[in-house]
Amino acid sequence: MILPSASPITWLLALAAAVAYAVPAMAAKRLGQTAARNALLVAWVLHATVLVWGLWGQAPQFGFAPALSMTAWLVLTVYAVERQLFPQMRSRWMLASLGAAAVVLALLFPGQPLQVSASGWLPLHLALGIACYGLFAAAVVHAWLMTRAERHIRQAEDTHSGIPLLTLERLTFRFVTAGFVLLTATLVAGFLFGETLYGHAWRWDHKAVFSLLSWLTFAALLAGRARFGWRGRSAVRVLYAGAALLMLAYVGSRFVLEVILGRAA
Numbered sequence: 661m662i663l664p665s666a667s668p669i670t671w672l673l674a675l676a677a678a679v680a681y682a683v684p685a686m687a688a689k690r691l692g693q694t695a696a697r698n699a700l701l702v703a704w705v706l707h708a709t710v711l712v713w714g715l716w717g718q719a720p721q722f723g724f725a726p727a728l729s730m731t732a733w734l735v736l737t738v739y740a741v742e743r744q745l746f747p748q749m750r751s752r753w754m755l756a757s758l759g760a761a762a763v764v765l766a767l768l769f770p771g772q773p774l775q776v777s778a779s780g781w782l783p784l785h786l787a788l789g790i791a792c793y794g795l796f797a798a799a800v801v802h803a804w805l806m807t808r809a810e811r812h813i814r815q816a817e818d819t820h821s822g823i824p825l826l827t828l829e830r831l832t833f834r835f836v837t838a839g840f841v842l843l844t845a846t847l848v849a850g851f852l853f854g855e856t857l858y859g860h861a862w863r864w865d866h867k868a869v870f871s872l873l874s875w876l877t878f879a880a881l882l883a884g885r886a887r888f889g890w891r892g893r894s895a896v897r898v899l900y901a902g903a904a905l906l907m908l909a910y911v912g913s914r915f916v917l918e919v920i921l922g923r924a925a
Contacts, residue, residue, distance in 0.1 A: 670713055674767040677706035681760035685753050697743075700756055704740065707733050707763060714770065723771020724914035725762075727790060732762035734794025735801060742831075746823050755801070771918060788846045789910065795839035796878075800903050802832040803896045810892070833885060836899060840878045843906070847871060870909035877902035 680703030684696040691699070711730055714721060739755050806828040813825065823831075850868075881898045884890040890898070 670710060670770070671767065673706055673710045673713060674763050677703050677710055678760045678763045678767075680706055681756045681763065683756075685756035685760055696752055700736075700752060701740075703756065703759060704733070704736055707736070707759060710763065710766070714766070721771045721773055722786075723769060723918050724911045725766040725769035726771050727793065727911055727914070729762040729766035730790050731793040731797050732758050734791070735797045738794070738798045738835075739801075746827075769918065771914075785846065785849050788842055788849070792839050792842040792846055793906070793910075795835050795842060796903050796906060799832050799835035799839060799899060802828055802835060803899050806832055807893070807896055829891060832899070833882075836878060837882060840875075840882060843871075843875055843878065847875060865913075867909050867913045870905050870912070874902050874905035874909060877905060 680699055683699040683703075684691060687696075707729070711726070711733060714726055736755055736759055739752075805823070806825060809823075809825050809828060877898060881890065881895060881902060884898070885895060
């Protein structure tokens with residue numbers, strides 16, 4: 661197991677972000693709208709500071725937990741934008757809990773030191789992959805909100821979700837489509853320019869296999885929706901399956917290497 665090796669500054673920033681996230685997560689009903697929104701904004705800024713310091717500090721590190729932390733921050737960024745369009749959107753407690761868990765996990769498992777690469781394109785390739793994770797994570801969150809709203813409608817309950825079910829569905833598949841485009845670009849770049857990016861050609865390892873399986877799953881989901889009108893629970897299950905495969909591709913592989921095997925990738 662890799663022991664925590666973060667700097668004192670990282671510890672202070674991460675703990676401050678986790679506490680700031682915990683405020684709206686644990687006291688969502690007692691806080692007013694303005695106070696909860698401000699607390700989440702402070703946590704979001706602190707979270708971003710932790711990510712920047714981790715990548716551009718004195719000893720840059722990266723791994724499965726920082727990747728999850730970046731993904732959570734991107735989902736919260738999407739939420740912040742959507743709140744401007746849909747002020748009645750209510751999922752603050754869940755996203756605050758997600759942010760707090762991601763920050764603490766990255767603090768405990770900061771990953772491996774980043775290796776100096778001869779390719780200046782590697783940061784762009786990594787950014788594409790993380791953005792892809794963020795878009796699919798946002799799609800999963802919206803799919804969960806859609807499922808919850810649909811269940812409340814079936815039970816003739818007041819959903820209080822603030823966003824119509826059809827709007828949630830459109831948003832979900834827009835995120836899936838955007839994520840699929842970035843996933844395709846990431847895979848193509850890795851296949852064609854793997855030797856330039858990583859110093860070796862494309863390898864059919866666990867990461868490549870799970871990435872390709874997730875791409876096929878999302879391709880089937882989008883094709884099924886376009887051709888056969890897939891929607892509802894069936895489409896959500898396929899989305900969850902694709903997201904799980906994508907999670908296993910990088911995060912799962914790095915978790916095994918860093919935590920279970922205790923060695924660098």
